[in-house]
Amino acid sequence: MPHVVAVRPTLKDKRERNDERRVEEKNSVDPFEGYDAPKTAKAKSEKAEKPSRRIAYAAAAAAIASVSAIATVYLPAKILPLVIASFCFFLAYVKCGVAYGIIAAAVTASVTFLCGGFCTSLVMLAVCFFPYSLLCLALRRFSYKKPINALIRIAAAVVFANVAFAAVYFIAKYAVLGGMDIVGAVGGLGGFGYLFAAFIVSATAAVTDVLFTMCDKVITPKIK
Numbered sequence: 001m002p003h004v005v006a007v008r009p010t011l012k013d014k015r016e017r018n019d020e021r022r023v024e025e026k027n028s029v030d031p032f033e034g035y036d037a038p039k040t041a042k043a044k045s046e047k048a049e050k051p052s053r054r055i056a057y058a059a060a061a062a063a064i065a066s067v068s069a070i071a072t073v074y075l076p077a078k079i080l081p082l083v084i085a086s087f088c089f090f091l092a093y094v095k096c097g098v099a100y101g102i103i104a105a106a107v108t109a110s111v112t113f114l115c116g117g118f119c120t121s122l123v124m125l126a127v128c129f130f131p132y133s134l135l136c137l138a139l140r141r142f143s144y145k146k147p148i149n150a151l152i153r154i155a156a157a158v159v160f161a162n163v164a165f166a167a168v169y170f171i172a173k174y175a176v177l178g179g180m181d182i183v184g185a186v187g188g189l190g191g192f193g194y195l196f197a198a199f200i201v202s203a204t205a206a207v208t209d210v211l212f213t214m215c216d217k218v219i220t221p222k223i224k
Contacts, residue, residue: 057100062108068088086129088108091220109130124168157208158206162198
């Protein structure tokens, strides 16, 4: 039986084997590894921009709403500017979240109070148009394309407007706000004064809600 002698590998052999192993490992690496790195970096950048973008949108909504509300303090026009303020809150809800919209509304109410005190504009903003923006957010899935959805929206808007009007009426009656003489305006029409006022409020609420949904359809998609 021949005698087998174990040959110990030399240093040169070890180096050659290590070089071969490195070449094999290098060839086994996925050539497309790291290809998605730019996309990942972009996603991280967009994620980092979202909070600052939300703050910017909420600040812009608060600024526009504040200007609209302040205009009602010094001008006789009340409804349209406050509808604009309400729509600004609504946009903040949709684009930034409900919390940002509420903050924008709180800033608007604070600025209105600083400019006009406890005035009619502040009461209407707090009692009518801020809650209305939340109502529109809840009813956003009901469009006017389908008759049943249109009836639901109009009914909700009319009921809310009459309840809000009644609240403002009693506040004006017992707190005597900013010269809002609702009692005299309604009382002069006799027993049908309240029915006439409710009809005017209901018609205004229906038209306002239609315009609100149209603005949502046109303006909201353009804000990225």
